[in-house]
Amino acid sequence: MQIFDTGEVQLHYRVDGPDDGAPVVFANSLGTDMRLWDPILSLLAPGLRIIRFDKRGHGLSSCPPAPYSMGSLITDTERLLDHLNVRDCVFVGLSIGGMIAQGLAVKRLDMIRALVLSNTATKIGNRDIWAERIAAVEQGGIESLADAVMERWFSAQFRATPELALWRNMLVRQPDAGYAGCSAAISHSDFMTPTSGLRLPALGIAGTEDGSTPPDLVREMMDLIPASKFKLIRRAGHLPCVEQPQEYAETLNEFLVSVGHISKARG
Numbered sequence: 001m002q003i004f005d006t007g008e009v010q011l012h013y014r015v016d017g018p019d020d021g022a023p024v025v026f027a028n029s030l031g032t033d034m035r036l037w038d039p040i041l042s043l044l045a046p047g048l049r050i051i052r053f054d055k056r057g058h059g060l061s062s063c064p065p066a067p068y069s070m071g072s073l074i075t076d077t078e079r080l081l082d083h084l085n086v087r088d089c090v091f092v093g094l095s096i097g098g099m100i101a102q103g104l105a106v107k108r109l110d111m112i113r114a115l116v117l118s119n120t121a122t123k124i125g126n127r128d129i130w131a132e133r134i135a136a137v138e139q140g141g142i143e144s145l146a147d148a149v150m151e152r153w154f155s156a157q158f159r160a161t162p163e164l165a166l167w168r169n170m171l172v173r174q175p176d177a178g179y180a181g182c183s184a185a186i187s188h189s190d191f192m193t194p195t196s197g198l199r200l201p202a203l204g205i206a207g208t209e210d211g212s213t214p215p216d217l218v219r220e221m222m223d224l225i226p227a228s229k230f231k232l233i234r235r236a237g238h239l240p241c242v243e244q245p246q247e248y249a250e251t252l253n254e255f256l257v258s259v260g261h262i263s264k265a266r267g
Contacts, residue, residue: 012060013053021049023089027097033059043249057178067184114201130187152211207236
């Protein structure tokens, strides 16, 4: 675990794998920290340089006063990856992480060679919905939203397991200001036009039970990027890397091979 000070925020990050490994960057969803990716890490191809981080207001990163802008979240990520000398990475972003991925790809094509846009969209929800959630968090904390969030995040089958408590606890233990700040960033973001200009290998991943970014919304985004691929994971909600880690990891490994990021022998 390490901390990088961007000058505006202190970002908690972690790098696993060899320094000369093919870089894969993971950006997680609203209300989670970098542990979101733990279920798939051991299933990924060996030899990768895996970079994870907690965005501002989440995990062990610092939490500036809300609201935040999407531009700030993108710049935070850009500064961290410049600090780590990351170039030509495959960037895997889930939910708000996928919005950061879209914005960073538009801004820094030297940094990203391919995108995995998981359970995300060019625009998620609308300003009224996010204003209601922000108000609820300000009045009653994240706890007031937690049960509704779990319904959007996970299939009914997963919600019946003891493991649900792990993810509910992770959600409610994020800073209220961080959740509200990132919610504001999402509410003001629409990547329809910039994403339609992207010309790079891209994979979209959706879960059949996703109540936050349904499959049709993810597919609509991927249709903007020529020659992109789309994968639907069944029996999974908004976090398929948690519910179906084996299939999720296999999908990532196949994509890494297809874009030449790793060899088939390693994948």
